[in-house]
Amino acid sequence: MRGKRVTSLEVALKAGVSQSTVSRAFSGDERLSQSTRERVLEVARKLGYRPNAIARSLITQRTQIIGIVASYMTNPFFPLVLQAFTQTLHELGWRVLLFTAGTNEDVDDLLPEVLAYQVDGLIIVTATLSSRMAKEVRRRGIPVVLFNRYVPESGASAVSCDNLNGGRMVADLLLDAGHTRLAYIAGREDTSTNQDRRRGFLERLAERGIEHCQQEHGHFTYEGGFAAAMRLLESHNPPEALFCANDIAALGALDAARKLGVRVPQDLSVVGFDDIPMAAWSAYNLTTLRQPREQMIAASVRLLMERIENPGLPGVLEFIPGTLIERQTVRAHGR
Amino acid sequence: MRGKRVTSLEVALKAGVSQSTVSRAFSGDERLSQSTRERVLEVARKLGYRPNAIARSLITQRTQIIGIVASYMTNPFFPLVLQAFTQTLHELGWRVLLFTAGTNEDVDDLLPEVLAYQVDGLIIVTATLSSRMAKEVRRRGIPVVLFNRYVPESGASAVSCDNLNGGRMVADLLLDAGHTRLAYIAGREDTSTNQDRRRGFLERLAERGIEHCQQEHGHFTYEGGFAAAMRLLESHNPPEALFCANDIAALGALDAARKLGVRVPQDLSVVGFDDIPMAAWSAYNLTTLRQPREQMIAASVRLLMERIENPGLPGVLEFIPGTLIERQTVRAHGR
């Protein structure tokens, strides 16, 4: 049958102390004498005892578990984020309960199950919180951080790249290169990420006198970017420069250009957003706006920890500036 | 402060029943009358009550949590696997506690912490179990499945692609294309995956009269594959065909070829292993051996579930055949 679970009581009996003492030996209680502590730990080691985290959680009212809800795992950006989160949290002594959602609606179904496990905090990566769930989570007093999305009225904290200014930087880059016929390959319409990148881009274009900009949907995917670029490049008035809502779509666009024999950057400039590892691959050499992943993750974790320590803190929005990484997909200055 | 946690007792008082009855209303106990059940659930809904999974675990001795230890998240194959695992397990009513390990050694440090949470089962993706940990886990009676690795003596179940035969199929493909000067770009030496793919490949070459095959280390990474291909292609006796231990290294090799102006497949054939989404991208069109991801995951979950239900079952090794996906990176038959 199921292997014996060793309990603190068994260790106690074998070591000739009380169960409380065993508990104290593991919790590092100061008052325990050196000798008993060593004896207890020795017996525990022999028996293969480790405190049951579940039982401990019940009494301490802390599970030391952070729930992470993630989606879009097909975009390489997110596995990297997920790995960094789990690694970071782990180093800080937390565990991660992972949920993956296909779409935003799924998050609503998932969340109650996460909450049943009494997670101490919640990180939601690239998905939004419905107002119903935001309320539910707030009522329970569970700190939440949204990563790469924000929902101003939700009361949840959020960390995101400064997409607005990122879009502006891309606009400047392409205008400085002398382009005038521009296009934006969009991501999902209902995401702040897509909206802000576009808004920053278009606002800056307008400020510099370019009122017109074509748009196509790229769905944040390779296939979507490929198809969007095909439509644009085969139209009667093809653009000279593409700003893609994220890198993976930009890679699709580059492959579309390659397929059509459109030379990059001579005939077409392409800029992405994210700076995923593949952007640096020599087949692409994509110029892109790097999201400061490490900083964003560190900030998210910091915000979360602060709110777990001090549940009274209000939600906060943090925008971290990105960096332009110039590779080979934008033509040189002034043509 | 921390929001009130609603307990079954509060629901009970408000509904005018005992705490046990609330519990039974949620566990779907047959004997409860329709009317009280509805009344209880209604009150619970109003109060926002959900059973505390932690407390439940303590008494049922089942956490409904599966621990997943994963590594190599930079290879796109694994995020896909991870997502599929969490999705599948979730549909079956299980939760996933995620741990990411950098290297194999880390797994040993991680495992005790996973075990402290009393996981009901363990999936280890692309990392091996030290014999010490295998023993520890066995003593506790926790079912383990290794994914993409196997450790015969460990007693742990394992699911893997039939890498041995996969290597043979690649050998046949390249020999049929008329190649004789071949090279293998290896992955990590201490993995069964790398060993089996190479062994199958070399064995088949030998059977068909090719005794010699160059080898370089590609480390299962893009950069590694790129560098290995550079070394091979710039040597005095460059190979006509490359078999790369996985796709991501093969993509690196293709980019190396592109950089050197070596045409694929006219001057060089390249074959990968995995069939990650990028292999199908038009920039690469990589011929590769597809790992039957879905089947492997389904098998892993099945093995694990069986062993959770029936802890007496012995460990089992399951090898699932891969499929050759012929795209454009191997020259046509007989040159």
Added chain:
DNA sequence: GTCATTTGTGCAAACGTATGCACAAAATAT
């Protein structure tokens, strides 16, 4: 009408730990 059966609910004990309080023993002060 009584007695046997069924149905629905409550009681209380567990699960494995943490921790406030009490208190004995040892150390220190007077």
Added chain:
DNA sequence: ATATTTTGTGCATACGTTTGCACAAATGAC
């Protein structure tokens, strides 16, 4: 020497559930 403080440990309770058992009420048989 006694009185006071410090140190180390045990007792008992609590955390929020599930579940075997007991039992009252309702139902049915006669």
